[in-house]
Structure formats: C-alpha cells, structure tokens
Amino acid sequence: MSSELVEALNVLEKDKGISRDVLVEAIEAALVSAYRRNFNQAQNVRTDLNLATGSIRVFARKDVVEEVFDSRLEISLEDAHKVNPSYDIGDVVEIEVTPKDFGRIAAQTAKQVVTQRVREAERGIIYSEFIDREDDIMTGIVQRKDNRFTYVSLGKVEALLPPSEQAANEHYQPHDRIKVYITKVEKTTKGPQIFVSRTHPGLLKRLFEIEVPEIYDGTVEIRSVAREAGDRSKISVYTDHPDVDPIGACVGPKGSRVQAIVNELNGEKIDIVEWSNDPVEFVANALSPSKVLDVIVDEKDKATTVVVPDYQLSLAIGKRGQNARLAAKLTGWKIDIKSESDAREAGIYPRSESLSVEEDNSFDDTNEEIE
Structure with missing residues (x-):
C-alpha cells in the first residue's frame, strides 16, 4: 500500500471534513471483505493499516480450544503455545495471513472506499446546505x-x-x-x-422580500398571498408605522420594484392591497380594482356578501371568476358578489350602517393593480 494513501487521507480530512479515523475504519472493513472474496477464505480475520508506512497486513483470528472442529476458526492449545506460551483456553490468537499480492487488491479497495466516502460526504454536505433552504428562493x-x-x-x-x-x-x-x-x-x-x-405563493413573497427593503427589514409585512401562477396574484400588506405607505413601498418609484417582480414572472399581474383586521375593509380592498358599495359580514359562517355597482359586477367577479376567487383566498372569507340592483331587490342594500365607497373613496386611492 503506497504512503500516498496516507497523504490522501490527510488532505480529505482537511478539505472535505471527513475524519481520517472514519476513513481508515471503512478501508479496513472493506479489505476484510476483499480478502474473503478474492482468496475464497471464510475465517475470522482483521486487517491492520499502518499509517506510518502505508503497509497493510491481514490477521486470522482463532479461538483457543481443547478440541479443534473448524481449523479456520479454532486453534488447539498446543499450537497456540507455539505462537505464545502465555495463551490459554478461550483466548484469541492472531496469525498473519497476508497474501503476497494483497497490496494491489488493497490499493484498489482503498481507492474505491475513499471515493465512495468522499461522495457520501459531499452528498451530506449538499443535503445539510439545502435542507436549511427549504421555503427559500434561489x-x-x-x-x-x-x-x-x-x-x-x-x-x-x-x-x-x-x-x-x-x-x-x-x-x-x-x-x-x-x-x-x-x-x-x-x-x-x-x-x-x-x-x-x-408556481408556489412563497416564490412571490420571497421576490417581494428581495425587491422591497421595507419588507426585508420588517417595516412592512406581507400578511397573505393568493396566486394563480402565470396569470394573476394578490398580496396583502400591512405596517404599523404611520409614516410608511405599505402599498407605495411595494410599488416603488414609478413602479420599479413591483415591475421587476412582474418581469421575473413573465408578465403575471399583481394586485397589492392593504391588509386590515376589519373584514369589511379587507374584503373591499381585496376585490380591487373593483369599487365596493357595501360588505355584509356573516361571522358564524365566515362569509360575506359584497355589493358592487351594476357596471362593475363583471370587474368584481373577474374573468372566469378569478378576481373573486383570489380575493377569497387572500382574505380567508367566502365572498358572494351582488350587483347594486340585485341587492336592492333582495332588500339587503342599502343599510343605514352600510359601508359606502361612494362616500369614502379610500379604496380607489390605496389599491393598486400592476400589469
């Protein structure tokens, strides 16, 4: 066995972080298998790798017994005394049985073990690196x-x-x-x-964290994301800093921040709305860009009935119901949209305490649609 192996073990320990003792133990175990396979031997053996010289030796291990039944595994007390007079019944005698041409087999085996262990170590390093990056973007x-x-x-x-x-x-x-x-x-x-x-909603969230410093540092929070990948998404944002506009921070100067995300997603439309713990306000915001006249809340079933102007009914529902569907995902509330005329006919609108966006146009001012 060449002393180059010893140098290789030292390099691997330093560069790959693989313990030299672990490698030596693996090589010795593999050499035992190689010895039995190549020399058709079934006895109990061990191998000894000398790190100082790079040499390898094979020892047969035999139990000292009074009567020998299997010479491959046992040795008589008389023969054991020829090796060392101090041996007694029950001791284990080691006799060197290293074949003459075992060096070539040992070198080949050691190379295979080292290669395998290096591969396993690299896989372990990669796994450790990426398991910590689950739910992250790359x-x-x-x-x-x-x-x-x-x-x-x-x-x-x-x-x-x-x-x-x-x-x-x-x-x-x-x-x-x-x-x-x-x-x-x-x-x-x-x-x-x-x-x-x-397509994962987490991709959209991570992209906003990258592009918007206020989200990255926690000034602005993304409270929920609803996404139909490749077509349209909605996100709700919130801040408790009175001087910060959460929607404006996400849009960026002249729309530069959100436009970078739209470009990364190949033109996917993104609605950015302000989160509120008031379901009336939040649902109305989530149906952007549609104007909302009233939101009737059923707390028990976590459902809402939303009244919109007749001419905006199709806008509120969206193509194939997409706008209403995304708003429901975003808010976590069921949303039933009715036109103003249908709501009046059903007797549910107007209400004295109803929320009227015709009187309060804050939704038009704060909701943004980016295409």
Whole structure:
C-alpha cells in the first residue's frame, strides 16, 4: 500500500471534513471483505493499516480450544503455545495471513472506499446546505428537460422542477436563468433530491422580500398571498408605522420594484392591497380594482356578501371568476358578489350602517393593480 494513501487521507480530512479515523475504519472493513472474496477464505480475520508506512497486513483470528472442529476458526492449545506460551483456553490468537499480492487488491479497495466516502460526504454536505433552504428562493440555470422534469442547476446539484410546478405562460430553454422556490429536500441513496417550484405563493413573497427593503427589514409585512401562477396574484400588506405607505413601498418609484417582480414572472399581474383586521375593509380592498358599495359580514359562517355597482359586477367577479376567487383566498372569507340592483331587490342594500365607497373613496386611492 503506497504512503500516498496516507497523504490522501490527510488532505480529505482537511478539505472535505471527513475524519481520517472514519476513513481508515471503512478501508479496513472493506479489505476484510476483499480478502474473503478474492482468496475464497471464510475465517475470522482483521486487517491492520499502518499509517506510518502505508503497509497493510491481514490477521486470522482463532479461538483457543481443547478440541479443534473448524481449523479456520479454532486453534488447539498446543499450537497456540507455539505462537505464545502465555495463551490459554478461550483466548484469541492472531496469525498473519497476508497474501503476497494483497497490496494491489488493497490499493484498489482503498481507492474505491475513499471515493465512495468522499461522495457520501459531499452528498451530506449538499443535503445539510439545502435542507436549511427549504421555503427559500434561489437562482438557477435550466439544464435540460424530459417528460418528467425540467432540470435546474443550483450550482452543486440539479433541482427538479415538475410540470405541475411550472407556470402555464412560461417555456424554459437550456441556459435560461430563473428564480425558483425550494419546496422540498429529500435524502435518497443517490444523494439529495431538491424539488423546486415556479408556481408556489412563497416564490412571490420571497421576490417581494428581495425587491422591497421595507419588507426585508420588517417595516412592512406581507400578511397573505393568493396566486394563480402565470396569470394573476394578490398580496396583502400591512405596517404599523404611520409614516410608511405599505402599498407605495411595494410599488416603488414609478413602479420599479413591483415591475421587476412582474418581469421575473413573465408578465403575471399583481394586485397589492392593504391588509386590515376589519373584514369589511379587507374584503373591499381585496376585490380591487373593483369599487365596493357595501360588505355584509356573516361571522358564524365566515362569509360575506359584497355589493358592487351594476357596471362593475363583471370587474368584481373577474374573468372566469378569478378576481373573486383570489380575493377569497387572500382574505380567508367566502365572498358572494351582488350587483347594486340585485341587492336592492333582495332588500339587503342599502343599510343605514352600510359601508359606502361612494362616500369614502379610500379604496380607489390605496389599491393598486400592476400589469
């Protein structure tokens, strides 16, 4: 066994963080298997790797017995005394049985073990790095695609982007740089598997944290996100700082901040609305850009009936019900939208205590739609 192995173990311990003792133990165990396999031996043996010289020796271990039934595993007391007169019944005698050409086999075996352990250690390091990045965002480069996944390089590992996590308006080509949201990290026998998404609401939230310093430092909070990836999203924001406009902070100067996010999501429309703990106000905000005349709240069923001007009914509902659907996801309240004329006919509008946006136009001033 070449002394180069010893130097290699020292380098691995320093550069890869793999304990030299662990590697030596693994090599010795592998050498036992190699000895039994290559020399058709079944006896109990151990190997000894001399780190000072790089030499390897094999020792057969035999129990000292009065009567020998299996010479591969046992030795008589008389023969044991030939090795050392101090041996007694029940002791274990070690006899060197190193084959002449065992050095070549040992070197090959050691190389395989070291390579395997290095690979396992690197996989462990990658897993440890990425398990801490679940629910985080990373920039990757599209490598290739097949029927099951689009493969995105995240540097040390290829992440898997399933079709179900791809936006309908996006088509990825090799070498495209895209931001992805890490949804799951799994440890497998082939190494860590990283699953990523382009449709997860968390991607939108992380993009705002990157682009908006007030969100990153906690001045402005994102309270909820509703997303239909590739088409339209809504986020609600809040701040308890009286001098900070949470919506204006997210939009940025001339819309620059939110426009960067829209560009990253390939034109996905984003509505930014102000969060409120008052369901009347929050639901009205969430239906932006539609004007709301009244919100009737049923606390028991966590449902609301929203009255909108006749000419804005289709806007409030949205294409294929999208605006109302996203508003319901955003607020967590069921939303039933009625036109003003239908509400009057049903006798639920107007109410003396109703909220009228025709009298209070704050919703028009604060709600933003970015396309």
